[in-house]
Amino acid sequence: MLREIIDILADPQDGSSLRLNSSLSHVVSMTGHRYDVDASGYADLTLRPDSSEGDDPAMIASREAFLSGGHFAPFVEAVTGAVHDSLDDAGVPDDASPLICEIGAGTGYYLAHSLDSVAGSRGLGIDVSSAAASHLARCHPRAAAIMADACARLPLKDDSVDVMTVVFAPRNVAEFARVLKPGGEVVVLTAEPGHLSELRAPLGIRDVESDKVEQLIAQSEGHLSVVGEPRSVRFPMKLDQEAIAAQIGMSPSAQHIDPDDLAERIELLPESLVVTAKAAITRLGVAR
Ligand SMILES: C[S@@+](CC[C@H](N)C(=O)[O-])C[C@H]1O[C@@H](n2cnc3c(N)ncnc32)[C@H](O)[C@@H]1O
Numbered sequence: 001m002l003r004e005i006i007d008i009l010a011d012p013q014d015g016s017s018l019r020l021n022s023s024l025s026h027v028v029s030m031t032g033h034r035y036d037v038d039a040s041g042y043a044d045l046t047l048r049p050d051s052s053e054g055d056d057p058a059m060i061a062s063r064e065a066f067l068s069g070g071h072f073a074p075f076v077e078a079v080t081g082a083v084h085d086s087l088d089d090a091g092v093p094d095d096a097s098p099l100i101c102e103i104g105a106g107t108g109y110y111l112a113h114s115l116d117s118v119a120g121s122r123g124l125g126i127d128v129s130s131a132a133a134s135h136l137a138r139c140h141p142r143a144a145a146i147m148a149d150a151c152a153r154l155p156l157k158d159d160s161v162d163v164m165t166v167v168f169a170p171r172n173v174a175e176f177a178r179v180l181k182p183g184g185e186v187v188v189l190t191a192e193p194g195h196l197s198e199l200r201a202p203l204g205i206r207d208v209e210s211d212k213v214e215q216l217i218a219q220s221e222g223h224l225s226v227v228g229e230p231r232s233v234r235f236p237m238k239l240d241q242e243a244i245a246a247q248i249g250m251s252p253s254a255q256h257i258d259p260d261d262l263a264e265r266i267e268l269l270p271e272s273l274v275v276t277a278k279a280a281i282t283r284l285g286v287a288r
Pocket residue numbers: 053054055063103104105106107108109110126127128129132148149150151166167168169170
């Protein structure tokens with residue numbers, strides 16, 4: 001799929017256009033910079049020699065296991081619904097093959113769902129983790145993947161993306177505003193206080209900061225402005241111990257707790273538990 005979105009990619013060093021070489025093993029910029037395409041199909045557009053950031057393979061495997069259980073289905077429906085609303089409000093015609101770009105896209109669960117629901121759309125998943133990028137390259141027939149740092153200059157041309165989605169992932173609002181087309185929007189899902197609250201005391205994991213949406217809106221000032229009201233999405237999930245282990249394994253909490261302690265604490269939980277999922281969905285449009 002890289003071929004289908006190569007026209008919107010830009011050299012992360014100088015913004016010049018990129019092309020794929022004939023054997024599809026590299027992308028090369030107009031200024032001669034060369035970047036590898038991994039055998040799994042993603043282009044590595046990171047600039048650091050050691051790209052060990054982002055989720056490691058164990059976290060990605062836990063994420064895949066948890067999401068495949070369908071526990072976050074209301075979140076994926078809410079994100080996809082907001083993507084549709086954004087495209088409708090921008091007046092994007094049905095046959096326009098809009099470009100949907102997800103930042104910190106992980107396994108591509110949300111991106112694949114958006115692509116399924118918007119006929120003819122093209123997708124691009126960006127993640128700094130190589131394990132995630134490998135998954136992304138295979139997450140949907142209309143998705144391409146690149147490995148890149150969302151906190152640096154995005155390897156995308158100005159005014160090239162119809163909708164961006166950011167689900168529990170880093171945000172770079174100045175860059176989002178640069179790469180969005182006029183009328184384009186970013187759909188952001190942020191965890192809210194109370195998310196997974198039933199697990200916090202028994203497993204010793206931290207609660208979510210109370211003002212994440214306010215911080216997002218404040219950060220966006222001068223670049224993006226809120227469209228409508230942020231909306232809370234809240235629902236109960238019945239999780240068994242395996243699903244709870246996968247949920248913790250895919251989150252940063254996994255790095256703060258000794259794995260043996262965590263396994264012991266999970267074993268002390270009931271066989272299944274009703275756990276609250278709670279996040280806010282915010283739409284941000286380019287402030288022009
Ligand atoms: C909490 S996970 C969310 C993944 C996915 N959005 C989901 O909800 O299934 C955060 C993701 O952001 C990625 N990430 C972290 N820092 C990043 C950065 N600076 N640039 C791009 N991706 C990053 C991680 O590798 C990980 O896949």
